[in-house]
Amino acid sequence: MQYKQAKSFVYIVSLLALLLTLAFAFRSFVF
Amino acid sequence: MKNTGKWKRTLWILLFLLLVFTPIGILIGGTEPSPSRSPWLDFSVALGFIGLALMAIQFALTARIKPLKEPFGSDVIYHFHRQISIAAFLFILAHPITLFIIDKRYLYLLNIFQSPLAAKFGVSAVIFLIAVVISAEYRKKLRIPYTFWKIWHGILTTLVVALALLHVFLIGSTRYLAYPAVKAVWLGYTAAWLLLLIYTRILYPLKLIRNKYHVKTVKEERGASWTITLQPARKKSFHFKPGQFAWLTIWKTPFSDTEHPFSISSSSEHPEEISFTIKDLGKFTSTIKNLQPGQNVYVDGPHGSFTIDRYPEAKNLIFIAGGIGITPIMSMLRSMADRNDKRPVKLFYNNRDWDSVTYREEIAVLENKLNLQVIHTLEKPPQKWDGETGYLTESILQKHLPKSWFQKNTEIFLCGPQIMMDIVIKQCMNLGFDQKQIHYELFNLV
Numbered sequence: 001m002q003y004k005q006a007k008s009f010v011y012i013v014s015l016l017a018l019l020l021t022l023a024f025a026f027r028s029f030v031f
Numbered sequence: 032m033k034n035t036g037k038w039k040r041t042l043w044i045l046l047f048l049l050l051v052f053t054p055i056g057i058l059i060g061g062t063e064p065s066p067s068r069s070p071w072l073d074f075s076v077a078l079g080f081i082g083l084a085l086m087a088i089q090f091a092l093t094a095r096i097k098p099l100k101e102p103f104g105s106d107v108i109y110h111f112h113r114q115i116s117i118a119a120f121l122f123i124l125a126h127p128i129t130l131f132i133i134d135k136r137y138l139y140l141l142n143i144f145q146s147p148l149a150a151k152f153g154v155s156a157v158i159f160l161i162a163v164v165i166s167a168e169y170r171k172k173l174r175i176p177y178t179f180w181k182i183w184h185g186i187l188t189t190l191v192v193a194l195a196l197l198h199v200f201l202i203g204s205t206r207y208l209a210y211p212a213v214k215a216v217w218l219g220y221t222a223a224w225l226l227l228l229i230y231t232r233i234l235y236p237l238k239l240i241r242n243k244y245h246v247k248t249v250k251e252e253r254g255a256s257w258t259i260t261l262q263p264a265r266k267k268s269f270h271f272k273p274g275q276f277a278w279l280t281i282w283k284t285p286f287s288d289t290e291h292p293f294s295i296s297s298s299s300e301h302p303e304e305i306s307f308t309i310k311d312l313g314k315f316t317s318t319i320k321n322l323q324p325g326q327n328v329y330v331d332g333p334h335g336s337f338t339i340d341r342y343p344e345a346k347n348l349i350f351i352a353g354g355i356g357i358t359p360i361m362s363m364l365r366s367m368a369d370r371n372d373k374r375p376v377k378l379f380y381n382n383r384d385w386d387s388v389t390y391r392e393e394i395a396v397l398e399n400k401l402n403l404q405v406i407h408t409l410e411k412p413p414q415k416w417d418g419e420t421g422y423l424t425e426s427i428l429q430k431h432l433p434k435s436w437f438q439k440n441t442e443i444f445l446c447g448p449q450i451m452m453d454i455v456i457k458q459c460m461n462l463g464f465d466q467k468q469i470h471y472e473l474f475n476l477v
Contacts, residue, residue, distance in 0.1 A: 002103065003473070006111040009044075013051060014118045017081045020055045025074035028064040 039102040050088055054080045054216055061212045075129035076207065082122030083195050086160075087220055089116055089188070090227045095235070095278075095331065104336035105276075106472040113167070120164050123195070127157060149201035156194035163187045176314065178289045185288055189228065196221050236285035239329045242267060246326045247304065249319070254387035256355060257319045258296065258308040261328055269333060272340040273299045273366035274359040274444065276472075277332025279307065282318065285329045291315055294359035294446075295333065299340075300369035305330070308389065310355040337472040339363050339444065346440035349432070350378045351423065351455055353447020354389075359472075360446060361390055368400045376403045377431060381423050381451065384411045406431050422451070425458040437463050445471040 023030050055077055064073070091099070092112045100108050130137040140150040163184060166173065170180050199217060200208060208214045244261040252258050262268075271277075278290035297306035309319045322328075337359055339348060350360045357380060367376070382388045388407065398405055408419040408427060419427050443464060445455055452471055459469050 002107045003110050006107055007114055010111065010114040010118055013048070013115070014121075017051065017055070017085075017118075017122065020052065020059065021074055021077035021081060024055055024059045024077045025070040027059055028066075028070075 036102045039098070043099055043102065047088065051081065051084050054084050054213070054220075057210075057212050057216050058207060062207055062210050069133055071129060071133045075126050075133070078122050078129060079126035079195075079199075082119050082124075082126060083192070083199065084220065085115060085119035085122065086188075086192055086195065087224045089119070090192070090224060090231070094227055094231045095334070097334075100334060101336065104472065105334045106337075110473065116167075117164070120160060123157065123160060127153070149198050152194045152201065153198035156191045156198060159187050159194070160191045163191060177291075178315065182288050192224060196224075232286075235331075239280070239285040239331055241265075242269075242330075244305075244328045244330050246322050246324050246328060248324060249322050251320070252308055252389050253391055254310065254355065254382070254389040256308050256310040256389050258306050259319060259322055259328070260297070260304055260306045261330065262304055264327070268302050268305075269330075270302045271295055271299050271305070271333035272338040273363040274338035274340075275333035275335045275362075276337075276359065277305075277307075277330050277334065280329040280331070281322065281326075285331070290329070290331060292334075294362065296358040296361045296365075298365035298369045299362065300366055308355070308358050308361070310389075312355075335472055337444065337446070337470055339367075339442070342442045342470075344440065345442040346374065347436045347442075348374055348376045349436070349441060349443040350376060351381075351443065351445045351447070352378070353381045353423075353451040354383070354387075356447035356451075357389055358446075360444060361393075363444065364394070364397050364401065364403070368397055373402045376401060377436075378403060378405045379408065379423055379428065379431070380405060381408045381447065382410070384409055385413050385416070404431070423455060423458075425461055428458060428462060432462075439465070439468070441468060443469045445469060449473065 058077060058080065064070075089112055092108055092115075103111075127137075127140075130140075140146045141154060143151045143154050146154070166175055166180060166187075167184065170177070196217070203209075203213070203217075208217065243264045245264050247260045247262045248258075250258045250260075274294070276292050276294045278292050280287065280290040283289050293307045293309055295305050296308045297304065309316050311317050311319070339345065348363075350363065352360045360378065364376070364378070366372075367374070378394070380388065380394070385391075385407075388394075394405055397403055406419060406427070408421065408423050409416065410421060412418065412420045441464070443459055445452055445459075447455075452473070456469055456471070460466065
């Protein structure tokens with residue numbers, strides 16, 4: 001069911017985006 | 032065919048991820064953290080960057096780029112557009128909220144009469160974005176007419192992205208946009224977004240005007256519906272697959288952004304003429320009967336992946352229609368008749384009463400031409416009716432489907448009111464059909 005897959009993809013992209021924003025903000029600690 | 036679609040989908044998804052994450056990737060890899068700056072300030076900036084990148088990409092999703100829509104289906108793209116736009120909205124909203132949490136003094140930026148120009152742009156963008164989201168989510172509850180909403184949705188979202196980009200360039204020039212790589216990325220996004228606007232608002236409407244259609248006939252059908260048959264004004268006509276739909280602009284020009292989606296009901300084997308059967312359901316559809324032969328209609332199509340042609344290996348076909356949802360299925364039946372396709376077909380066709388069964392007589396003729404069995408279900412049957420009554424149920428489906436049909440090479444095509452589709456999908460799954468065998472398109476997203 002592509003509708004459900006699309007919704008799951010939105011959650012994955014959002015979560016990944018949130019993690020990357022945190023990685024950027026705290027890059028001096030992370031990297 | 033399916034494998035090619037899979038590859039195309041994968042490539043589009045990778046491109047999407049690249050576009051969403053390039054700005055943040057450049058920030059992470061190409062900028063230096065400032066010791067005097069709160070990491071939460073950077074967090075806030077990054078939220079805004081992600082949100083804006085997501086917003087700008089929406090213009091590509093809704094630009095009717097056929098190579099993008101075909102592998103997924105237009106309805107899935109619109110569904111995704113709606114979902115991911117809410118994510119974009121939350122990221123953008125979180126950008127100022129984080130600022131206010133870090134330091135309450137930032138609240139002064141909300142006073143657009145005294146705040147700097149960059150803040151004026153940013154705050155206005157967020158206000159317009161809130162209006163966009165509320166009007167899209169609650170259009171029906173707020174009783175906003177579709178055409179009015181559609182025009183303003185286009186105007187407001189354009190304003191949001193334009194103001195947000197101005198906000199980024201003004202405020203960012205002193206900080207992250209001072210890095211050439213970051214600036215180059217955002218200049219690139221701005222240029223691509225402007226090109227998309229030119230394409231969707233100027234070039235695409237011009238193309239539709241060049242390929243306009245004329246009304247050939249307007250015919251009344253059963254069930255308060257009207258069939259309009261169109262012919263291309265110039266020789267060029269598009270080829271479509273049975274079950275696909277097109278956006279029609281009637282009474283106005285394509286620049287007005289007032290098109291409506293309708294399923295093509297005619298046979299795909301005769302693309303020189305295309306027909307649409309439209310039920311009189313509201314302000315716009317009630318004007319269809321007033322169309323005159325020779326009148327201009329602008330047709331943007333074909334679109335959609337709701338078609339039997341995507342499943343050439345299907346051995347048995349089940350069509351389920353509710354009321355005017357018969358139109359794409361009628362295109363499939365007519366095309367099958369023209370192709371001399373003798374695959375067994377069961378059509379479950381639900382209507383209120385016998386007199387409002389659209390295409391009733393023609394379907395009876397097709398029953399003899401095709402290997403087709405029609406099961407009418409009527410909510411208000413006439414006296415002496417020995418067919419099925421009420422809504423379509425699991426037991427009606429089970430009663431009319433041979434056991435040999437409950438296997439992988441049966442494909443189900445479903446079109447009708449949303450509530451009926453939700454119920455029938457569950458019924459089909461209860462009967463043992465796989466989700467992948469059930470095909471439908473949803474269009475009442477707003």
